Amino acid sequence: MRTTTGWQSAGGTELRRLPFERRDLRDDDIAVRVDYCGVCHSDLHALQGLTGKPTEGMVPGHEFTGTVTEVGPSVTDFAVGDRVAVGTIVDSCGKCAMCQAGQENFCLEGGVNTYGGTDRIDGTVTKGGYSREYVLRDKFAYRLPDGLDPAAAAPLLCAGITTWEAMRAAGVGPGSKVAVAGLGGLGHLAVKFAAALGAEVTVLSRTPDKLDDARRLGATDLVVTSDEAQLRQSAWRFDLVLDTIPGPHELSPLVDLLTLDGTLSVLGYPLQEPAPLIKLVYGRKKVTSSGTGGRRGTAEMLAFAAERGVVADVEVLPSGRVGEALERLARGDVRYRFVLDLADLG
Numbered sequence: 001m002r003t004t005t006g007w008q009s010a011g012g013t014e015l016r017r018l019p020f021e022r023r024d025l026r027d028d029d030i031a032v033r034v035d036y037c038g039v040c041h042s043d044l045h046a047l048q049g050l051t052g053k054p055t056e057g058m059v060p061g062h063e064f065t066g067t068v069t070e071v072g073p074s075v076t077d078f079a080v081g082d083r084v085a086v087g088t089i090v091d092s093c094g095k096c097a098m099c100q101a102g103q104e105n106f107c108l109e110g111g112v113n114t115y116g117g118t119d120r121i122d123g124t125v126t127k128g129g130y131s132r133e134y135v136l137r138d139k140f141a142y143r144l145p146d147g148l149d150p151a152a153a154a155p156l157l158c159a160g161i162t163t164w165e166a167m168r169a170a171g172v173g174p175g176s177k178v179a180v181a182g183l184g185g186l187g188h189l190a191v192k193f194a195a196a197l198g199a200e201v202t203v204l205s206r207t208p209d210k211l212d213d214a215r216r217l218g219a220t221d222l223v224v225t226s227d228e229a230q231l232r233q234s235a236w237r238f239d240l241v242l243d244t245i246p247g248p249h250e251l252s253p254l255v256d257l258l259t260l261d262g263t264l265s266v267l268g269y270p271l272q273e274p275a276p277l278i279k280l281v282y283g284r285k286k287v288t289s290s291g292t293g294g295r296r297g298t299a300e301m302l303a304f305a306a307e308r309g310v311v312a313d314v315e316v317l318p319s320g321r322v323g324e325a326l327e328r329l330a331r332g333d334v335r336y337r338f339v340l341d342l343a344d345l346g
Contacts, residue, residue, distance in 0.1 A: 002133070005019050011055045023124070032141065034064050035067060038154040042158070063154050086114065115129075154312070155339065156189070163244070175198070187203070201220060204257075245268045249272075251274060255280065315339070
């Protein structure tokens with residue numbers, strides 16, 4: 001075994017800096033020095049016990065970039081010194097229909113989550129990227145394209161691929177009308193990606209104060225959802241509504257904004273009940289969701305991001321301020337993604 005240092009929960013949202021063990025490298029493993037790790041709202045949900053994962057001993061973090069420090073004997077795609085990115089899935093069976101389709105995130109035998117998952121070989125619980133080193137199968141690391149800033153690119157591996165996957169499934173492209181509900185970590189990347197794909201993008205927000213940001217990110221309009229008149233004017237308007245709101249809320253008003261055969265994709269808080277079916281009948285509307293992405297989609301997303309210069313708007317903090325990041329995230333005090341710099345772990 002090898003020892004690293006990370007931020008670990010004793011049960012709840014308070015994290016402590018502690019040493020813990022990683023496995024020795026298997027033949028197809030790489031060791032990665034974690035340089036930057038995004039702070040996702042699902043990290044907060046997990047620490048609060050909302051995702052069903054045990055919180056005691058949890059080391060969160062599932063969107064990070066870093067540098068390869070060691071490779072197993074059968075690894076040929078990476079070498080020491082390579083820049084890499086790692087997302088929410090670090091292993092799968094590789095044989096089922098979903099894995100064969102490039103959707104390892106939906107592995108029928110169960111994909112292995114970056115933290116709080118169960119290793120397929122030794123049965124240990126995975127610990128995440130709020131740490132100085134991570135060990136994983138080489139097939140689940142991605143070469144970080146040249147030109148992408150490693151701190152700003154880290155959130156692409158969760159927030160980015162989650163919104164990208166939903167848009168690709170919906171066929172978003174030139175002429176599509178896309179609305180993004182919630183302008184946070186997921187939402188601001190959804191706006192950037194949708195605009196880069198050629199869609200007409202509108203932000204849905206409870207207040208008008210994000211109009212300038214919405215336009216800077218690529219949106220052409222903002223609808224204030226607390227204004228009933230604006231909601232009525234936007235009824236039957238959008239092909240796709242990407243719901244990135246990270247807490248419980250009503251879905252029915254978002255369904256009302258969909259056009260014929262439109263889709264509401266619930267990404268930010270898929271723990272709640274869907275809209276009443278009668279809401280979907282009138283217009284053949286659909287409510288769906290998306291759980292991160294597979295290897296094929298993630299590689300495609302990273303290549304597109306590099307080509308179009310799409311990265312997250314981030315506030316970088318030393319990892320020693322992780323408690324501050326989680327507290328501020330809980331009250332929405334970030335534009336638009338916290339990223340931890342793990343250099344202070346030594």
